[in-house]
Amino acid sequence: MTFDSLHADTDCDCLGEAFEVKNKLFARKIGKPISRISDFYSHWERNKKPNVLDCDNTCMYKGLSCNEWNNESKGQVLAKYVNLINSQEKTGALSDAILIFKIKNGGGLMKYSPSKKDISHHTFFKSDNFEMDYLEIIEVINLDEYIKT
């Protein structure tokens, strides 16, 4: 697995403590239709740059925000997404979903990056070969349906 694109414009080593994931599920907010590559663009790829350009910020902006999805984290992760869509306009919210996925071999590496409010948070670093096919889609949770229940 190579990460030349990730490190092309920085001297930071973003992959310290990153690991290859096997048999774990992750969650990430996506739009509809599903499997759009734009849902897996990093802030850096979208040309959003951090105010402070240190290695911590640079690497977080180059990675993708995800949450580990398991029985312990599920409630906290869903609460986070419900708060998100409740703050947004209805049309935007209705198009939002959570993708539950596994990463196939060669797709990239994951780093555990928790915060006080978001203890299951991880940062996903895509490999040079990453395409949507490297994600094994387990489930798509429609948040509008979830909120009505």
Add this chain to the structure above:
Amino acid sequence: MNTLKHNTTLDIVTNYTSLFDFDFWDILFVGKNQSDEWIIGSLARDDKEKNVLHHYYLIISEQNLKDYLELKISYRDLYPLAKSIFKTIRDINENIITEKKLLYQNLKDENMPRQNSFCPESDEQEELLKYITESEMFLAHH
């Protein structure tokens, strides 16, 4: 709907508080502008196809803000109560591209938050509520 040049009405200069953040974005935030008016703003939509951000800003009374922070009313309930409503479209680094003043009567329901959009409970929400309550008590005694 009036198109405005960017003015300072929407610039939060004091008491900036992020009530909810997500993926390095402040999704829901509050503060005061230079006219000492409370503003509640939200990142309403992240358009990844066009790479732009849609924000709404409501200029509201302190009492309305307090009711919102106390979970008595929702974010959606603030819309008809707001003194003014603005919408901006910003680039990915949050520079304003367009800014418009909106009339509540002309807003579609689908462009506003859900009815149950109550303030996320957090340390920041509690601290802001405490600040407002203490300010009111101070003013009442002076």
